[in-house]
Amino acid sequence: MEKGVKAITLRWVRTWKLKEGKRVAKSRLVARRFQDSRDWSVLETYSGTADASLARVAFLWAVSKGLQAAKMDVSTAFLQAPMKDAVWLHLPSNLPVEVYPGLRAGVFVRIQRAVYGLKDAPKVYTSYFKKKVSSLGWTEIAESILVRKNKKGEIVALLVMHVDDLFIFSPSVDKDVKQIQELFNTDQPERMDNGELHSYVGMSIWMRPGEMLLDQSMYIEGMVKGVSEEAKKPLTEKDLLLSETAETDMSLQEQQQKNVGWLGWAVKTQPSLSFLFSHLSRFNSRPSRESVLASEKALWYAFKTSRPLSLRSIPSLPVLLVWGDASYQLHKKEGRLGVEMQLVDEGELTNLDEIGEHNTVYWLSKKIRRKLGSTTFAELLAMRDALKISWSFIHFARKLWGEIPPVVVVTDSQPLMHQIGSKQCKSEPRMQGELEYVLKNLMELGAKVR
Incomplete structure (x- = not known):
């Protein structure tokens, strides 16, 4: 150990992990990162994860192509990535040396692999993983979303990674899994396309021919166990008209944040909860009895209305269907906007009223942070934001399908339609x-407005 270098101590972190539907105890040594003496200002630490919306688009593409599917975990992922910097650790005295005779408690060691807890460990591992699988033909088309192409340049396989979790789709998925296993130590992979329900923490996936279901019903059922009897009633508009001047009770903050946190996870597959989550989040820092009751009612509403998010096969190039809407409060001159996006078959456009929530890949609800003069202004800003967001989906879909998908924008505002037609805002x-x-x-999008 070099003179003047301070070793980093470690601590035990014990957690539960869900494997094959059962809770399994897991222990891990984690470095105390605040003791790391390296210059953090020059460390590469950012390690992104796949955007959930783009991942849904990728899953939909894989389902539409009828690809085989498998999921696998990279075992102790960070410990498989080489560490270039000189980092020293002081091993704890309570190591299980009787289980691993090669361990020596209390000694100083220079690590050769990334260790959990180090600030740059996620970046070291993800960069290493992407570099290694590139030798198998995998290339990244969006953060943590990789594809493999055939000799014609057509995409034939998909790999979506979330840290150490890998979702692989290909015509011969067992072969792809085996190739990755030759590069990394992994847990036992599981086929996802066998028609069975595969449960993970807070999420279940069920695949059948032509469809993938993302289901959170078990999680949502669990989050309402502590809901009061008073909250087990229909959620009304009156429940959400929470006074800005209501008496704040900070003793309720933990419960308020807990309820909204649950709602924030449930919204991952429930587009209809987007507004409730966004609206109720505002009261996390100023909770009241009314806001806690509203959050409990929102949880009960989520429980009563929850259903799996369905990603259904599309036989040809999909259409990006963009929904934009807004609400407006005249006395406050404030509003909220809502945006949803779906990838649908062109034949479904004949009757927009009958289109359900299937293939919804993006949803957003947020407060408009400027004073508004009318509902039409709010609707215009909703369409503006929807169009801004749609570009990332257009570019990503083009990479997967090889063509730019048609775009249809939907609004229910006749005054806005008139302004678009006349190209003027006279009022x-x-x-x-x-x-x-x-x-x-x-x-520029070549979009039609309906």
Whole structure:
């Protein structure tokens, strides 16, 4: 050990992991990162994960191609990535040397592999993983979403990674799994396309021919066990009209944040909860009895209305269906916008009223942070944001399907439709710049407005 270098101590972290539907105890040594004496300002530490919305698009593409599917975990992932920097650890005195005779308690060691807890360990591992699988032909098309192409340049296989969890889709998935196992130590892989329900922490996946179901019913059922009897009633608009001047009770903050946190996980597959989560999050820092009751009612509503998010096969190039809407409070001159996006078959556009939530890949609800003069202004800003967001889906879908998908934008505002048609905002001239931005994007996207 070099003179003047301080060793990092470690601590035990014990957790539960869900494997094959059962809880399994897991222990791990984790470095105390605050003791790391390296210059953090020059360390590469950022390690992104796959965007959930783009992952849904990727899963939908794989389902549409009829690919085989498997999931596997990289065992003690960080410990498989080489560490270049000189980092020293002081091993604890309570190591299970009787289980691993090669261990020596209390000694100082220079690590050769990334260790859990180090600030740059996630970056070291993900960079190493992507570099290794590139030798198998995998290339990254979006953060943590990789594909493999055939000799014609067509995408034939998909790999979505979330740290050490790998979701693989290909015509011969067992072969791809075996190739990755030759590079990394992994847990026993499981086929996801066998028609069985595969449960993970907070999420279950069920695949059948032409469809993938993302289900959180077990998680949602668990989150309402502590809900009061008073909350087991229909959620009404009145419940959500929470007063900004209501008496704050900070003793309720833990319960408020816990309820909203549960709701925030459930919204991962429930687009209809997007508004409730966004609206109730505002009261995390100023909870009241009314806000806690509203959050409990929202949990009960989620329980009563939850259903799996269905990703259904699309036989040809999909259409990106963009929904934009807004609400407006006249006395406050404030509003909220909502955006949802689906990838659907062109034949489904004949009757928009009959389109369900299947193939919904993106949803958002948020407060508009500017004073508004009318509902039409709020609707215009909703369309503006929807068009901004749609570009990332257009580019990503083009990479997967090889073509730019048609775009259809839906609004229920007749005044906004009139402004788009006339290209003018006569009643509110200050909106003209926003309208011109919307018109420019509609033209560049080749989008139709309905």
